[in-house]
Amino acid sequence: MAEDSSHPRICILGTGEFARALGARFRRYGVPFWFGSRDPARRPTGLLKEVIEKSTVKNVEEACTESDIIILAIHRRHYGLLERCETHLDDKILVDVSNEPGSELGFERLATMFPKCAITKAFNTASSRAMALDEGPCVYVCGNDEAARRVLLRMAARIGLPAVDYGRLGNGGALEEQVNRLFPGWGWPCLVVMVISAFWIVFAACRAFKLRKNPYSPERLPTNVANKIVGAIAATCLGMAYFPGCLVAFVQLARGSKNVDLPKIIDQWLGIRQQLGLFALILATLHVILSLVLISPAYFPHWYPEAIDGKRFANGTPPDPLGPIRMTWIGETVILLGALAMVALVLIGIATLPAISRSLGWREWRCVQSHMGFACLLLTTCHVVMRGAPVWLNKSVKDVIPTVSFLSLLLPWLTVGMRLVLYTPCLYRRVARIRSGEFSKYADSGSAGKDGIKKETDDGAVGDLSIVV
Ligand SMILES: NC(=O)C1=CN([C@@H]2O[C@H](COP(=O)(O)OP(=O)(O)OC[C@H]3O[C@@H](n4cnc5c(N)ncnc54)[C@H](OP(=O)(O)O)[C@@H]3O)[C@@H](O)[C@H]2O)C=CC1
Ligand SMILES: [Cu+2]
Structure with a gap:
């Protein structure tokens, strides 16, 4: 031509x-x-x-x-x-x-x-x-x-x-x-969420209809039990999105280097955090919708002190079904915490949109993804604890542990705990120093020491693991 x-x-x-x-x-x-x-x-x-x-x-x-x-x-x-x-x-x-x-x-x-x-x-x-x-x-x-x-x-x-x-x-x-390509990068996250969902569906259904002292009737499956399942999956996804970052921070602290060799599974886990976060957002939205539909003394009796179990007042007389029934501070606080967690999650989700994330500087991105992420996790755990506490306080430990809400909090609790430890001033400064390229005695020379630590690049560029704490 x-x-x-x-x-x-x-x-x-x-x-x-x-x-x-x-x-x-x-x-x-x-x-x-x-x-x-x-x-x-x-x-x-x-x-x-x-x-x-x-x-x-x-x-x-x-x-x-x-x-x-x-x-x-x-x-x-x-x-x-x-x-x-x-x-x-x-x-x-x-x-x-x-x-x-x-x-x-x-x-x-x-x-x-x-x-x-x-x-x-x-x-x-x-x-x-x-x-x-x-x-x-x-x-x-x-x-x-x-x-x-x-x-x-x-x-x-x-x-x-x-x-x-x-x-x-x-x-x-x-x-x-x-x-x-068909949704590249979503295969593993979908599989992981399917496994988590299968676990919670089976567990929550067994618990609701078989293991409880007062089993639910099957009519409560479509919304009431489904809402517990959706909430549990959302909390687990959220915990899974933030847990590996904390884990890596501890490994980096232990090794004194930001460049650490990790098992392949952790690497892959780090790579799907964003998708897990988006799944958490979708499921949390569904949880909010279902909860709004269910809010009433019949479903959340502990949020309404006048109507014990939704059937009668504390003095024994049945409540007027048409009369106004207001929530206690516990019910209102549960809702407030849930709403705040949802807002934080939505903001994090918006920040992952390509057009928005491109416009964010590194510090802004870190602020949203890391600190707001932690806030969201903390608010979520507080929301579930407030929701469960009135029931848990009246039960023995062995009755509380196998509840869906308690078990769904284990990973978020662990993650929040690790993050709180990492937020202590001395560790926070140390992690920051390590990530800015400072090395401990273990990694002062060589390309990959006997501990498997890679050599820092000359220009101090962030290595293949830039984990946000
Ligand atoms: N649609 C899209 O968004 C995109 C399409 N493409 C590619 O563009 C190409 C065309 O796609 P698209 O326009 O959607 O397809 P269409 O089916 O709408 O149009 C194909 C055209 O091919 C012509 N043609 C020539 N020989 C034959 C035949 N034996 N039988 C039937 N039609 C024939 C026809 O025009 P006439 O009757 O006038 O001869 C027909 O309008 C494909 O290769 C596709 O992969 C790429 C990117 C995006
Ligand atoms: Cu909730």
């Missing part, structure tokens, strides 16, 4: 969803082009059909023969369509935009079919929906012909799309992977 073609003739092959979205963009920016279709006379249908109506539509042979750039907005299995005009394709730029998991890569097929063309991969990361937005998606261009790549980069810029040179054609596979 000769690079002097600053205004190359452009053909969008196909008149489908992607072709119309790209065509709309060309029209908006006044860049001339035409469509190539198997049936140019057919009445267009579907979204953005007016783009086809207002544009030139040629038959496939004509459209391809008269163009310098052919954007193949057709499915890979239809690339054989180009064979009709094979003899006129030499030196043209063929653009593979396809994303089809599992099949032969489109650009590889094109390279085999048309060895004399400049094959490129571009636009595949831009969905037709994103193309309609003013800002437009980022476009990646790769191909072995450097001049062809430059032409496409210029063309993308002309239609208002930020474009990135993605190098050789072989990189096209990575571009497709990027699009075909």
Whole structure:
């Protein structure tokens, strides 16, 4: 492809969803082009059909023969369509935009079919929906012909799309992977949450319907028991999100270095903290909704002192069901603590949104993720303790321990305890010093000592473990 073609003739092959979205963009920016279709006379249908109506539509042979750039907005299995005009394709730029998991890569097929063309991969990361937005998606261009790549980069810029040179054609596979990924990084967190959920569902159901002195009736499963289960899973996820950070801080303290080798499972655990936190947020939201529905003396008798067990006043007379019944300070405090924990969790969740986290400085991010995270954990444990305390105080220790609320607090308690220890001034300062690159006697030289401690990088850069306390 000769690079002097600053205004190359452009053909969008196909008149489908992607072709119309790209065509709309060309029209908006006044860049001339035409469509190539198997049936140019057919009445267009579907979204953005007016783009086809207002544009030139040629038959496939004509459209391809008269163009310098052919954007193949057709499915890979239809690339054989180009064979009709094979003899006129030499030196043209063929653009593979396809994303089809599992099949032969489109650009590889094109390279085999048309060895004399400049094959490129571009636009595949831009969905037709994103193309309609003013800002437009980022476009990646790769191909072995450097001049062809430059032409496409210029063309993308002309239609208002930020474009990135993605190098050789072989990189096209990575571009497709990027699009075909399904929630990367969520596999393990989902599995972990499923295991936690299974445990709490089985345990809470056994406890509610079998092990209690006064077993619940099965009608209480959909909301009342489900709410306990959801709360327990949320508390466990929250504890699991913050526990490994504390653990690593203690290991760093013990080793006197921020760069410590950890078992692989801890490394993986550290890598899924954000997802666990988001699960905690979702489940806590569900817990709030269910709790709001249930709030009444019948479900939370210990929050309403006038009505013991929701049935009668302390003096023995039954309460007026229509009369006002107010909560005690315990009930109100439980709600306040739960609401504050929820707000903290929502703020942490908002801070993880890419647009927000990008705008946060390191100290701000640390403040939200670490200190606010601790506050959230503390408020959550206080909320559950306040909720359970009136019941626990009237029971023996052996009756309290197997309750769902008590057991669900074990990990959060442990984490809060460790964090409180780490917040003591001497340890806090020591951890800060270690993380700023100071080393103990164990790690003063060598790349990896006998204790498995890695050498600090010369520039003091944060190692692969930057754990927030
Ligand atoms: N939709 C999107 O958001 C994105 C799509 N892509 C890629 O763009 C390509 C097109 O996708 P999309 O526009 O969604 O698909 P559509 O099914 O909407 O359109 C495909 C077009 O291919 C043409 N075509 C050529 N030969 C045939 C044939 N034998 N049978 C049927 N149609 C044929 C048709 O146009 P005509 O009838 O005029 O010949 C048809 O409109 C795919 O490779 C896809 O992976 C990439 C990124 C995003
Ligand atoms: Cu609660």
